[in-house]
Amino acid sequence: MTKTVVHVTTLEQWKSVLDVWFKQGYGWSTENKEYSERLFKNGGRFLFLDDCITYSRTKPNSKPFIEYSEFMAQQKEDNKMETYYVTQEQLDLIKELKEKLYPLHVLLTRSNRYENIEVGLNNQEEKALLRYLGGDTSIKFKVKEQLYRLSRIDEGGDAVYMKFSYGTPGWDMDKDAAFTAPLEEIEKWQTPAWSLEKVD
Structure with a gap:
């Protein structure tokens, strides 16, 4: 379940929200902590925080969003510590x-x-x-919550990692592209063919 959805209207607001979340230890699904201005310039106006940061160009249907000003007011309250x-x-x-x-x-x-x-x-x-x-x-x-990924050895002897593409499980040789999640969530996807490993 998404924790927070914030509507931003300027690149400065986009960066400001990301700064808060990066500071809290979150990153994009690729685990990087870059502003990714191109996503904003291509129409991204809604930032989502769950296990990682995602974005959308359109108004979300699944959860009410908050405006940037409300988000920042909450941060001032939370920033006492x-x-x-x-x-x-x-x-x-x-x-x-x-x-x-x-x-x-x-x-x-x-x-x-x-x-x-x-x-x-x-x-x-x-x-x-x-x-x-x-x-x-x-x-x-x-x-910070430990994240895990699933890996297996393919027929060529190479390590491959589970990933998702449009909701469908697949695999990738790049461990940085792997699906990562807390233990409780990742165990839902584990089968005898896939081994559990900690993300560094």
Whole structure:
């Protein structure tokens, strides 16, 4: 079920909504976090947030949408606390660091122990981490939901991954094009031929 549908009328609004969702750890179905301005320029005016971000050129029938101004008003209310999504390993290391008397000093001088914290963090998330370790109480870290994909070995010995094209399951050799979903959803599509694997 779609969580949110936002109607935008300008490219700036499009980017602003995407910024909010990227910051929350969401991306397009291809998992990239680009503005994809061409989608807006080609008529995309409705942004959908579910397990990933999608868009539409036409007014959605399935769920009422909210206007950009209402969406931003909700964000101001929610933005009292900044939330960043990390892996479980990263969260454990962040909590461990936070308990240290001088967490920034420990991070800088014993970096081998904590080098996995930085893996996958963008510039904004790294700055938030430093602010958090420095005592900023408006920042919190949560574990992002683990995504999975289905794979199998074809007759040629190559790995292929399940994907969907217009609602029909198929396969692709590119794992980045694979259908990804939380465990509960992906298990609905698993058969003995397909193996479950975590998405990095």
